Amino acid sequence: MRQKEYERIRLLPKQFYWSNYHQILHITLNQIPLNSILLISSFCLLFNLSLVISSVQTSLLSATNTFWTTGSPLPSTRSEIAGAALNDKIYIIGGFDETGRSSSSVEVYDPSVDEWSTIAVSSLPQPLDHTAAASYDGKLYVVGGGYLNRDDLSNMLFIYNPINNEWTEGEDLPSPRGALTANFINGTLYVVGGVDIASGTTSSNWAHNPTNNTWIEKAPMPTAREHLTSVVVDNKLYVIGGRTSGMISNVDVNEVYNPVTDKWMVLESMPSQRGGLASAAVNGSIYVFGGEVPASTFDNNERYDTVSNEWSSELPMPTARHGLAAVAVKDTIYVIGGGPQPGGSGSNLNEIFHVR
Numbered sequence: 469m470r471q472k473e474y475e476r477i478r479l480l481p482k483q484f485y486w487s488n489y490h491q492i493l494h495i496t497l498n499q500i501p502l503n504s505i506l507l508i509s510s511f512c513l514l515f516n517l518s519l520v521i522s523s524v525q526t527s528l529l530s531a532t533n534t535f536w537t538t539g540s541p542l543p544s545t546r547s548e549i550a551g552a553a554l555n556d557k558i559y560i561i562g563g564f565d566e567t568g569r570s571s572s573s574v575e576v577y578d579p580s581v582d583e584w585s586t587i588a589v590s591s592l593p594q595p596l597d598h599t600a601a602a603s604y605d606g607k608l609y610v611v612g613g614g615y616l617n618r619d620d621l622s623n624m625l626f627i628y629n630p631i632n633n634e635w636t637e638g639e640d641l642p643s644p645r646g647a648l649t650a651n652f653i654n655g656t657l658y659v660v661g662g663v664d665i666a667s668g669t670t671s672s673n674w675a676h677n678p679t680n681n682t683w684i685e686k687a688p689m690p691t692a693r694e695h696l697t698s699v700v701v702d703n704k705l706y707v708i709g710g711r712t713s714g715m716i717s718n719v720d721v722n723e724v725y726n727p728v729t730d731k732w733m734v735l736e737s738m739p740s741q742r743g744g745l746a747s748a749a750v751n752g753s754i755y756v757f758g759g760e761v762p763a764s765t766f767d768n769n770e771r772y773d774t775v776s777n778e779w780s781s782e783l784p785m786p787t788a789r790h791g792l793a794a795v796a797v798k799d800t801i802y803v804i805g806g807g808p809q810p811g812g813s814g815s816n817l818n819e820i821f822h823v824r
Contacts, residue, residue, distance in 0.1 A: 539818035547814035550601035551793025570595035600650035614646035649698035711743035744790035760790035
């Protein structure tokens with residue numbers, strides 16, 4: 469009788485087991501030997517534990533559904549580069565080459581096939597490092613450049629047309645500067661921060677109109693910075709990190725510019741103080757990569773939620789670097805080049821961060 473009762477309980481469906489727990493427990497305690505009771509108790513404990521583990525794994529997967537892969541390497545070793553997306557291709561521009569000299573090289577990557585173009589792209593009209601790049605209306609805009617020699621900073625605006633593979637010159641920046649940022653918002657190019665000859669680290673904010681090829685000065689950043697990074701979300705310019713006077717003065721500053729009101733707002737600071745970093749935006753979130761201090765480089769990948777004004781840590785970069793480029797194409801960010809060691813170093817890395 470006891471054996472049959474035990475077999476009947478053992479074969480019950482799980483739903484019945486949970487809904488009739490107390491009745492089954494009564495039968496178990498009164499009709500089944502002690503060793504069988506211990507066996508069933510162990511089974512229940514393991515079953516509950518497996519449910520908890522499964523639930524935790526599912527939660528972690530949904531919370532961290534991002535990952536890194538490695539793409540085809542940059543054909544040349546470079547750092548202090550500029551990068552921008554144009555027609556779903558990534559342009560890597562200028563920087564220091566493997567000899568430490570300023571480069572005029574332009575290399576183009578097609579993420580859809582994970583290949584770098586073998587078709588020659590016209591080089592920059594002059595070598596540039598610490599320059600900035602942005603795209604608009606089928607063209608690539610490269611502005612400013614230089615850092616180490618303050619007497620040799622660039623005020624040039626170069627415009628690349630991929631249709632005829634040619635560079636033309638736009639109206640010069642009002643003053644030379646390097647280690648700056650550049651982004652388009654609604655057809656206007658905003659060039660922010662960097663170093664200039666007159667004031668050193670600058671908070672300036674210049675706006676270029678491609679239609680009439682003119683510059684207008686806009687409201688300056690609250691915090692003067694160079695080696696900073698910036699990205700556009702919902703037609704606002706987010707300017708993050710940088711340094712105020714060399715790599716010993718990294719900052720965690722996060723400020724946003726609204727071109728409609730021509731005003732800045734101070735936001736929640738980045739969790740880390742970093743300069744020589746890069747950023748890109750996907751689905752309203754800003755991801756900030758890399759950077760350097762005198763003794764090391766950062767592998768940090770920190771995400772800023774523009775809606776909640778909150779930061780979180782993401783999967784770190786496989787390789788810590790500074791002077792790199794981060795370019796988003798759809799929901800994927802390509803983190804390219806940069807120096808693994810602080811100061812004068814470079815790489816040809818192409819590490820890909822997948823956001824889901």
